[in-house]
Amino acid sequence: MPTVNSQNPKTFSYTRSTVERAERSLVCSPFNIALFAAMRHQSVPLGAIALENGVMHGYTKRPLSELACDNALGWLIQVGVLRREVDGQGITDSFRLTPLGHQLLEQYQGKNWPTPSWRDRLYNAVIYWFRLPF
Template sequence: MPAINFQNPKAFSYQPSTVKRARRSLICSPFNIVLFETMRHQSVSLGAIANQSGVKHGYTRNSLSELACDNELGWLIQVGILRREVDGQGITDGFRLTPLGYQLIEEYQGKNLPAPSWRDRLYKTVIRWFRLPF
């Protein structure tokens, strides 16, 4: 039997445009890297991220309402960084990283997310408003 090479842990390859859009959405999000590093190991509930709880845990820079937080997390789901946690009863209020999310968070492990440029913010706003697929 041939030996399997586990040197390359990436199970999926993504188109550069997909990675670029996800990276832009990640750095433009109101969340800190601490949230995503936590999601690498466990599911994080909406209640732990929203309001003052998110600031207390270091997940957000500013307090976000549950609706605003859910909208931001929903966008990160659409671009492929996050997924909703599922248990035996169905969908829960927890969130986890997708393989693309793991790949991006590995790039920033131990570092802060870079500050988005005005161009990144403008591009993300236009794409989100029109829900364009690129």
């Protein structure tokens, strides 16, 4: 199983299927690697990702509505790549990488996402719509 060393001394192990599902979700997402590179160092608010702001910052491939953006980010939360930022008042509209997200981003350091195959897109869509656990 792949392991992740985060900044604290805990080591996280993930099954191959978990890593593959998360990687497929990233590659099929409407987001560019620049978004996740920014999330490595700080949380990124939804307003910076949605609409024209996302394209201007290089975070998205095309303008996304706030709803579409939130749904896509929510899917990445479900597969374990992202988490919502929390402050003293509760959950915010900002997002950060999880240890799994950090691991996947390290694999693509200085590269672009690979182009997903039609099979990857279909598989990701089926799992997304039916929320299947594999």
